[in-house]
Structures are given as C-alpha cells and as structure tokens.
Amino acid sequence: MSNASNAELPKSVDPYRLAEQTSTLEGIIPISGLGRFREAVLGFSDGAACRVKLSFYMDSERRRIVSGELEAPVDLECQRCMGAMGATLVSRFTLGLVTSDEQAQQLPKELEPFLTDDFTADLWSMVEDELLLVLPPFPLHDRNDCPAREDLEAYEPDSSAAEPVRKSGENPFSVLADLKKKKH
Numbered sequence: 001m002s003n004a005s006n007a008e009l010p011k012s013v014d015p016y017r018l019a020e021q022t023s024t025l026e027g028i029i030p031i032s033g034l035g036r037f038r039e040a041v042l043g044f045s046d047g048a049a050c051r052v053k054l055s056f057y058m059d060s061e062r063r064r065i066v067s068g069e070l071e072a073p074v075d076l077e078c079q080r081c082m083g084a085m086g087a088t089l090v091s092r093f094t095l096g097l098v099t100s101d102e103q104a105q106q107l108p109k110e111l112e113p114f115l116t117d118d119f120t121a122d123l124w125s126m127v128e129d130e131l132l133l134v135l136p137p138f139p140l141h142d143r144n145d146c147p148a149r150e151d152l153e154a155y156e157p158d159s160s161a162a163e164p165v166r167k168s169g170e171n172p173f174s175v176l177a178d179l180k181k182k183k184h
C-alpha cells in the first residue's frame, strides 16, 4: 500500500463485486480530468488532485454500499473582493448502489442512491458529483485576509458584526442532497 494512494483512482469498476468482496480503493483524480468541476472553480494548481478513499461493503440488510472521503485543493473566487482564495473542499458520503429508480426509492433515507448501469460505475463522475455538492455557493476570505476588508470596515465599523464566512466541514447543500434522493 506504500504508494497506492498516489495512483489514479480507477475510473470504471464493478462496484457490486467490490462491495461483495469488501474492498477499499484509494487514489487520486487529477482535477484537470474533471470537466464539470474544473469549470465550476476559479482555478487550481498545476497537477492538483482530489484525494479519494472509497470503501465498498454490504450492510446488515445486504445492501451494497460505498462510503467515501474526498479532499480537493482549489481556488475559489471570494465574493467580497472577487480575488482568488485557496480552499480545500472536503466531503464524506455514504451511498447505496442501485440500478433503477425503484431500487433508489427503497433505500433508507440516510443513504443517497448511486445509480449505475449494468454493474459498472464511473467513479470519477461520482466523485465529481460529490465535489460539486460541497462547493460553497458564496465563498469569502476570512475577514482579516480579504483585500477588500478596508472597504468593508468603512461600511461596517463594528468589527464584531456577524462573520459570514462558512466554516469548512459544514455542508450547505444538505438540503439539495435530500432533494437529490427524490423521496416522497
């Protein structure tokens, strides 16, 4: 396992077989290889990669599960100064493998469905979806680091005003994630 986590995560796998064998995949995905996500951020360093760890297993109900952790260093556009700000996007998720909408409806609500065709899954696309879900909608520098803070202070002399910076780890999209399940 010495360098395993520095290898590229396989793109196409049979997630059902991996779950039945209780497997863990660890690797990286170059951010340049994620077309939709790449367009959604301001930028990223040359060679920047999302680190991924995925665990495939069966739960006590014999559902096939993939749970994962992601970490991706990117540049976002601060919505106060419109300058670049470095951020590390982090996501943790647990998905139930399904091959149909009917199966998706039957998952317990704590599991989001991961819909795959014919027992093959595109892991890069799945990771990309999870990254897009944790992208902050309104990124802001910490107030003291923001080049626009002097403008801000001119308008808001009370520096104890509520800090609008979103703390990392919070998931502003939990509502969207709930909607994604299409539950009734």
Ligand SMILES: [Zn+2]
Binding pocket: 078, 079, 080, 081, 082, 083, 140, 141, 145, 146, 147, 148
């Ligand atoms: Zn700023």
